[in-house]
Structure formats: structure tokens, C-alpha cells
Amino acid sequence: MRDIAVFSGSAHRELAAEICAELGIPLQPSTLTRFANDCLEVQLNANCRERDVFLIQPLVAPVQEHLVELLLMIDAARGASAARVTVVMPHYAYARSDKKDAPRISIGGRLMADLMTTAGADRVLTMTLHSPQVHGFFSIPVDHLHALRELAAHFVQYDLRNTIVVSPDLGNAKEAASFARMLGCPVAAGAKQRFADDKVAITSVIGDIDGRDVIVLDDEIAKGSTVIELLRVLKAQGAGAIRIACTHGLFAAGALGRIAQHPEVAEVVCTNTVPLAATEVAAGNGLLTILSIAPAVAEAMRRIHDGESVSALFNQQGPISGQSLF
Structure with missing residues (x-):
């Protein structure tokens, strides 16, 4: 070269x-x-x-x-x-x-x-x-x-027989479906609505969540509003352990720390498309895994x-x- x-x-x-x-x-x-x-x-x-x-x-x-x-x-x-x-x-x-x-x-x-x-x-x-x-x-x-294959290569280390992939909204459902095929898992999607003041509401998750472990897939996590709202709905619909995956882990305004406060979250996985300061990584309380692209x-x-x-x-x-x- x-x-x-x-x-x-x-x-x-x-x-x-x-x-x-x-x-x-x-x-x-x-x-x-x-x-x-x-x-x-x-x-x-x-x-x-x-x-x-x-x-x-x-x-x-x-x-x-x-x-x-x-x-x-x-x-x-x-x-x-x-x-x-x-x-x-x-x-x-x-x-x-x-x-x-x-x-x-x-x-x-x-x-x-x-x-x-x-x-x-x-x-x-x-x-x-x-x-x-x-x-x-x-x-x-x-x-x-x-980065779907890099993310999937990480998650295949787990027992996925009772796992479902969940997209936070229908706009990301196609990528979530591709990711689910890589893992051999079913897929579901949230019914999401974003309001003028940038607030997010997810009324339900379309798919069979009850009793299943969940991998949430999104393209990026910025303030974390969507993920935190989705965690509320998943818990209400009987989800088990929840792992969160995204390509771009921006984690603005203390988002990673707020996500880590939810006891049902077992892991947060992102790639290194964006730099993360040591203080931001520490806010994940040991839950954050960073994959290299x-x-x-x-x-x-x-x-x-x-x-x-x-x-x-x-x-x-x-x-x-x-x-x-x-």
C-alpha cells in the first residue's frame, strides 16, 4: 500500500x-x-x-x-x-x-x-x-x-435459546431483523412516538417478550431517553435479562450512568466509532463493553x-x- x-x-x-x-x-x-x-x-x-x-x-x-x-x-x-x-x-x-x-x-x-x-x-x-x-x-x-456482524460475534458467546432481539422503533426494525437472523433469534419492535419537546413514548413492544431475555439493538445512544423508556415497557411486559447494543455509544448527559441504574440491564455494548472518556466508561459501572471497528x-x-x-x-x-x- x-x-x-x-x-x-x-x-x-x-x-x-x-x-x-x-x-x-x-x-x-x-x-x-x-x-x-x-x-x-x-x-x-x-x-x-x-x-x-x-x-x-x-x-x-x-x-x-x-x-x-x-x-x-x-x-x-x-x-x-x-x-x-x-x-x-x-x-x-x-x-x-x-x-x-x-x-x-x-x-x-x-x-x-x-x-x-x-x-x-x-x-x-x-x-x-x-x-x-x-x-x-x-x-x-x-x-x-x-457493525452488525461485529456486534453479533460478541453476543454468540451467550446462550440465546430464550433470547429475542428488540428494535426500539419500527424505523430500525430492518436492521434488527438482520441482526436477529445472524443470531438465530426472533425479533420484536417498539411502538415509539417522539413529541415536539423531544420526549419519547413507547406504548408497547410488538412481539412475544414475556419470560424472554432481550437484546435491544439501536444505531446510537445519545441521551438515552428511548432506551430508558423501552426498559420500562420491557419490564412491564415480563422481559428477563436485558442487554443493549448500539454502534455509536455517544452517551451524552450522563446517559450511560442512568441506564446502568436499571438492575435488569446485564450489559451495554457499543463500538469505538466515537471516543469515550474514562469517566464515561466508569459511569457504566462495569456494564460497558466496547468493540473495535x-x-x-x-x-x-x-x-x-x-x-x-x-x-x-x-x-x-x-x-x-x-x-x-x-
């Missing part, structure tokens, strides 16, 4: 280093400077000319700072005559702004996609977008990964660089035996 150059923004350098270790290549240095007027400047401190450049930067808090840094990295790579610039964005925070559900509001997911394209990105590699339609907001190729992202990057199919990574169907896809 001599013609590849990988740089990282400041959002998640640990993940970038892990990805480069999987690829067997060095993480190239870069410098972020903040001037007296609060403007940012990015310098890529390695040759980019006619190279396949990958820029690793999940959009996590502070999202606006990391977004501007990413745009500047893209512009720097384009100005340095990179042959191709691929944005590796494991978490796209603006994917939640995907529709006009109130008068006179912006659709941030589309606007930020346009900004990346205008800055000079040729391709995007991302994981588990909040809504499938966000893929179409980009006018450049997008490789959309998911570095092997999956590294393999996708290798395939992009070599001109191979990325979608072929997800063609395997049915139950898995416990081994990771990679």
Missing part, C-alpha cells in the same frame, strides 16, 4: 492509529493551528502528491470544530495534488438532520454533505447512518458500513484503495459462528 497516505483529525486519533496498525502502515502527521482570531489552519505534514489520501475524522463533540477541521483537511489534501481524497467518517452526527419535520428548518445532513464535496472530497466511507436516505445526500460515492474500516479502506468491492463484505447471510467477518 505504498501509494496510500492516512491522516487523522483530532476527533479520534486512537481509532486512526488502530486502523493504520491493521493496515500495516504509519499514520501520517498533521498539524492543527488556532490563530488569535480563533480561525483554524490544518497542515498535512507528509507528501500527498498523486497519492490515495484517507482522512479519518468522526463528527463528534464539539461537532462544529471537528467539521471545520475536516473541511480544512480535505482542502489541504486537494491543494497538495492528492490523486483521490476519501473521508473516513465512522460517525456522521448530522445524519439525524435528514428531513423537514417542522416549518422553516434546515436539513443539515444534506448541507454538510455538500460542504465536504465542495471542499474536495472524492469519496466517503462511513458507518451506520442514522437514516438510510442520508446516503443519497452525497453527490460523491459513499461506502456505508455497518478498526479491522472492518481498515479492510474497507484496503478494498477502496485496490478497487475491490466493499459491498461484498456484507454478502454473507444467516447465523454466524462467533468469528468476526474479518
Whole structure:
């Protein structure tokens, strides 16, 4: 992979280093400077000319700072005559702004996609977008990964004969059904309603929950309102032990600590698409398990660089035996 150059923004350098270790290549240095007027400047401190450049930067808090840094990295790579610039964005925070559900509001997911394209990105590699339609907001190729197989490979260690997979809402039911097939489990979904003040209500879970252990699958956990409301309903419908799985463990505003207070929760599993501080991990009171998506992202990057199919990574169907896809 001599013609590849990988740089990282400041959002998640640990993940970038892990990805480069999987690829067997060095993480190239870069410098972020903040001037007296609060403007940012990015310098890529390695040759980019006619190279396949990958820029690793999940959009996590502070999202606006990391977004501007990413745009500047893209512009720097384009100005340095990179042959191709691929944005590796494991978490796209603006994917939640995907529709006009109130008068006179912006659709941030589309606007930020346009900004990346205008800055000079040729391709995007991302994981588990909040809504499938966000893929179409980009006018450049997008490789959309998911972490279902990594999550499933973790859960097959348990006795799942009395387990059901539950999606918090019908919007995530398709992914939950795919996940349930991997585990050989049935699937259920919550009847969820979100109100204007961002409050969440789940009236019931559609499926046979009584007496069963549960794996709750969601794309991300931010404030945890949906998961906590779902825990209430699952308990009322007679669920047993509950494990919670998500790709993006944001755990904002003390969400992990609030979830850990529920005695029926046996485990919370997320991936490392976003960085977690030690204090946030400690709030899980030993319940949190973090899985690495570095092997999956590294393999996708290798395939992009070599001109191979990325979608072929997800063609395997049915139950898995416990081994990771990679």
C-alpha cells in the first residue's frame, strides 16, 4: 500500500492509529493551528502528491470544530495534488438532520454533505447512518458500513435459546431483523412516538417478550431517553435479562450512568466509532463493553484503495459462528 497516505483529525486519533496498525502502515502527521482570531489552519505534514489520501475524522463533540477541521483537511489534501481524497467518517452526527419535520428548518445532513464535496472530497466511507436516505445526500460515492456482524460475534458467546432481539422503533426494525437472523433469534419492535419537546413514548413492544431475555439493538445512544423508556415497557411486559447494543455509544448527559441504574440491564455494548472518556466508561459501572471497528474500516479502506468491492463484505447471510467477518 505504498501509494496510500492516512491522516487523522483530532476527533479520534486512537481509532486512526488502530486502523493504520491493521493496515500495516504509519499514520501520517498533521498539524492543527488556532490563530488569535480563533480561525483554524490544518497542515498535512507528509507528501500527498498523486497519492490515495484517507482522512479519518468522526463528527463528534464539539461537532462544529471537528467539521471545520475536516473541511480544512480535505482542502489541504486537494491543494497538495492528492490523486483521490476519501473521508473516513465512522460517525456522521448530522445524519439525524435528514428531513423537514417542522416549518422553516434546515436539513443539515444534506448541507454538510455538500460542504465536504465542495471542499474536495472524492469519496466517503462511513458507518451506520442514522437514516438510510442520508446516503443519497452525497453527490460523491459513499461506502456505508455497518457493525452488525461485529456486534453479533460478541453476543454468540451467550446462550440465546430464550433470547429475542428488540428494535426500539419500527424505523430500525430492518436492521434488527438482520441482526436477529445472524443470531438465530426472533425479533420484536417498539411502538415509539417522539413529541415536539423531544420526549419519547413507547406504548408497547410488538412481539412475544414475556419470560424472554432481550437484546435491544439501536444505531446510537445519545441521551438515552428511548432506551430508558423501552426498559420500562420491557419490564412491564415480563422481559428477563436485558442487554443493549448500539454502534455509536455517544452517551451524552450522563446517559450511560442512568441506564446502568436499571438492575435488569446485564450489559451495554457499543463500538469505538466515537471516543469515550474514562469517566464515561466508569459511569457504566462495569456494564460497558466496547468493540473495535478498526479491522472492518481498515479492510474497507484496503478494498477502496485496490478497487475491490466493499459491498461484498456484507454478502454473507444467516447465523454466524462467533468469528468476526474479518
